[in-house]
Amino acid sequence: MNEITSTWLNFLQQQQLPSTPAPFDASQSFVAPLTDLGLIALTGEDAASFLHTQLTNDVQGLSVEQARLAGYCSPKGRLLATFLMWKTGDTILLQLPRNLQATLQKRLQMFVMRAKAKLADVSDGQVILGLAGNAVAATLAPWFPALPTKPYAKIDNSHGTLIRLADAESAPRYQWITSPDIAIAAWPQLTQNLPATDARRWRLTEILAGVPQITTLTQEQFVPQMINFEVIGGVNFKKGCYPGQEIVARSQYLGKLKRRAVLARVAAMDVAAATEVFSSADPGQPCGMIVNAEADSASHSVCLVEIKLAALEDGGSFHLGAADGPQLTVGTLPYVITDVTASEQPA
Template identity: 55%
Template sequence: MSTTQQLFESANHFNASNMRPEQLANGYICQLQDQSLMQANGDDAASFLHNQLSNDLEHLNQTQARYAAYCTPKGRMLASFLYWKTDSNIVLQCSSSLQPALQKRLQMFVMRSKVKLEDISEQFAILGLGGKAAEVFLLSQFTELPSAINDKVSGDMGSVIRVQDAFDSPRYQWVISHEKLAAISTQISTELQKVDASIWRLGNIYAGLPQVVEQSKEKFVPQMINFELIGGVNFRKGCYPGQEIVARSQYLGKLKRRMAIALVRAEAVNVAMEVFSDNDPIQPCGMIVSAERNFDNHFACLVEIKLLDQEQGKVHLGLSDGPVLEFLPLPYAYLDVTE
């Protein structure tokens, strides 16, 4: 067992079923083992990825992280990426369930471009941190912390990215080599509460942050899961696979499907489960994007749904008479980002 695995071995005992939100405000850390990292380097790395993804990579600087969708020619998302630049390399983070297939698919289009793609997941630990003690701890490792959402700071101890807040406290993602992490493992155990990664995913739900995984690939056009609202689509950049469909969805009339946050009392909630409205109980009106057990042992979900059904009818999980979803406000508004 590696030092990193040993460090977080007991973390799975601390999850939403036996913690309260106020405990998290004090400071916590978790290992995001469900995430993988790909690295692109070479003279054409930025231009190659710029032509494949929904966001701008040619004007990316060293202090930013951004989201991007990788789509089929029909505009359906094969993956969602968080990406950033470190020195001359571009790092792409995605669900571990998709990484091998994504790397293989991207490699097919490299052709004569001067770019090398490699899986660097085994070289680094990906950590999620939040709360007051987490900020204090990170400041002991970095000279400063990123202050704005999606800003990045890098140094000898890796890269730290400010992500969307959750549980009434700032959150940070930290990518650090296993060797560097091993050197401070005792300090982490002393100063921070180690928790299960489900806490981090629950925070993403309350922050309205979707991620495409194996069960949900090719299910959504980016706007259906609010991806442009979190900065994942640049409507001024050049072509990429599915760009025409994504642009048409934005410009031709009001968007009719969106992603919302919901609570539901159920035995189990799985990604890609369908939801049904009383307005039309025969046809599904949406689909679960992600779900995690909440602090009351029920489920918090991100659900893609027809706006009309969200606003006007009862919505049920799984069946037309299944458990009823209770919708919560998103932390951001439904806006037209092109205006």
């Protein structure tokens, strides 16, 4: 940890952020320091072409006005990581959980070979703030008079980078990536209108938005389609090869997909990713797995659950951890799941 990071973390300790989980209410805006996220920066004239051969999404067509989701797969097509990526100037940035960063950066570095591309950990020089709710636009006006108007649009200025993300329960969400000095100076004004909370509430909004995040517990568990990753724009089927591409494409075009992700709520706390889910209709074997989960009250958690479509059709009840475990109540995703064909890929 360098001096810059220490300054920001010491500042946050003095703010005494809430330590208890709280439900997300779309009418209540908030700001959260996302200290659990890290950033890998790629520079060099071959940075885009190199990443294009490694990730599930189009990197060469990435403009400075947008961000994109992207996955990094094993040769077997299983996700090792999911990223939010964007381009600022000549630098491409990959955002992922900080506890995955060192391993993933080292793995990517192995394949650079003769490409003119350099990878660097820039997490310690940047602050990532998550902001959600209808009060965000007016609150950010001193730094960003105009905000990105649609999900995954991006604005850069002297105050940093602002990215709009997928809405959660119709509430807009943004990430502000800036320097510790700017974040510390802005904090008192931000928190006048936006109650400060910790990263757990932000992760809850990610789940409510139906956006999965691969963690250390779920690496190599899912082909992208199992967690709806192509539905939310994380896979481009027109681009060239990348690790696992053949398997990902085969899953898309050969036969009906058999597993998807759904939203669910359960009367349990501290629900861990990778916990198995069982159906009362077939209690002898798991039918799914927790992708992400966060508490939304003192007794309940909201989950993104990867599950067999056949189990959803069987009409049984779903249970956490065992056939007699806490029952999950399946909810409604904020998007419609469709099978994306190559001709339907967004530009």
